[in-house]
Amino acid sequence: MRRQVREIYEYREMLKNLVAKELRTRYKGSVLGFLWTFFNPLFLLIIYSTVFSFVMRVQIENYTMFLFVALLPWNYLASSVLQGLVSIVQNGSLVKKIYFPREVLPLSIVMTNLINYLLSLLILLPALIIFKVRLTPALFAFPLILGVETLLVASLVLLLSVANVYFRDLEHIAGIIITAWFFLTPVFYPASIIPLKLKAFFYLNPITPVIESFRNVFFYGTWPEWNSLGILALGSLILLFLSLAIFEHFQKAVAEEI
Amino acid sequence: MEKNSINAVEISDVWKKFFICQDRTRSIKERLIFWGRQRVEEFWALKNINLSAPVGKTIGLIGRNGSGKSTLLKIISRILYPSSGEIFINGRVSTLLELGAGFHPDFTGRENIFLNGSILGFSRKEINLHLKNIIEFAELGDFIDNPIRNYSSGMYMRLGFSIAVHVKPDILLIDEVLAVGDLAFQEKCLARIKDLQKQGKTIIFVTHSPAQVRELCDLVVWLDRGEIRSFGAAEQVVAEYTAFLGGAI
Secondary structure: HHHHHHHHHHHHHHHHHHHHHHHHHHOOOOOOHHHHHHHHHHHHHHHHHHHHHOOOOOOOOOHHHHHHHHHHHHHHHHHHHHHEHHHHHHHHHHHHHOOOEEEHHHHHHHHHHHHHHHHHHHHHHHHHHHHOOOHHHHHHHHHHHHHHHHHHHHHHHHHHHHHHHHHHHHHHHHHHHHHHHHHHOOOOOOOOOOHHHHHHHHOOOOHHHHHHHHHEEEEEEEEOOHHHHHHHHHHHHHHHHHHHHHHHHHHHHHHHHH | OOOOOOOOEEEEEEEEEEEEOOOOOOOOHHHOOOOOOEEEEEEEEEEEEEEEOOOEEEEEOOOOOOOOOOHHHHHHHHOOOOEOOOEEEEOOEEEOOOOOOOOOOOOEEHHHHHHHHHHOOOOEEEEEEEEHHHHHHHHHHHHHHEEHHHHHHHHHHHHHHHHOOOOOOOOOEEEEOOOOOHHHHHHHHHHHHHHHHHHOOEEEEOOHHHHHHHHHHHHHEEEOOOEEEEEEEEHHHHHHHHHHHHHHO
């Protein structure tokens, strides 16, 4: 395990270059180019605020922001999983020709999406001020929550990317599961409307405390619930070690299976 | 991994098995339908390979097509893992299986030097150090700042080769890529390899050219159907091999 982590660290230059490549080439050829990174969340915001102010009135006060603060970290998870899942298979020609720690491929996708999420904050924060959401010192908990989410996302993407080499159906299943997962997570509804009977079941969903914490610090201006976040942090850390070990075991035959 | 100061690469009792499926079934449906009826054949690509490559020596791998030369190179470079047996590597390995693997067509030559160099495991500092030499050696001139999708295949190969031989690996593995570019460039490649030899680098390469073997190699391994048929001084093994080929025809 220590050798594995050290080797990933030794290839940090490759990781950095792959992230830069992803960020640069994603919008290659489009007129607005890199600006799309900002336009995507901005247009999302405009659409939601229009729909929920004029078309569909929701009881929740300031629903646009209520949704927006949770949707952005959810998108970070969803796009990391969907893109990361195929990262090894798509780079098959590289994997067959050059040795490098294979972890770099899925991790570069996670980092790219992390950076995209951080950039979307440049839209979120002004929007919060415009929509008159009170910003409080609870925002200082933000890096911590993001850290926990990143641990979770990285473990998941590591596992799925190597699993997809052996079981390609994952690519097709993933889209459906992500959609189901979205509805099972309190992103567009508050956790308080979940029936009491089902509540325990909803909290088995590891992303729920993360989304709730983001909403607490950005929207309600309160500190996250430290208990559930702490347990999740510990669980994610264990999951990451587990994922690395599983990845190490299964990556050996990856060049043959692609 | 264990370190051994005398040998750059030590291969002990390595076997490599491939499964050859007649019809590759992957989906659950197909697996259920063809349960127990899948024709999977075992194929031993490498059998009982024992080999040591002393530091600073150049070793040639010869043999007919399908004799396991490339598989052996891939195992040494850790792209493939042996089914059984052990490999010890002492130093940093750079592999030349395919030139320009990992190039991005939209990036310029210069950007690709950094991208490709980092995939080979080198830091930005190391690449910067050799940047001028890499560009010069590849003879790309002003094209270096053009996207490489505009490159001719020769230019593409030359850049790939140039990167791999300039960032200083301890061990260089080369798979039949010495036939790059025109004759003048090939001469330059050979000269560069000789340079690396003088610097004490260990080189293992696959070739079909007896002339190259005689010119470059200290030791030669002759692989035949996954087994080492002969291992020794270049002159002697090449003679055996050509005699064998003569007999086969």
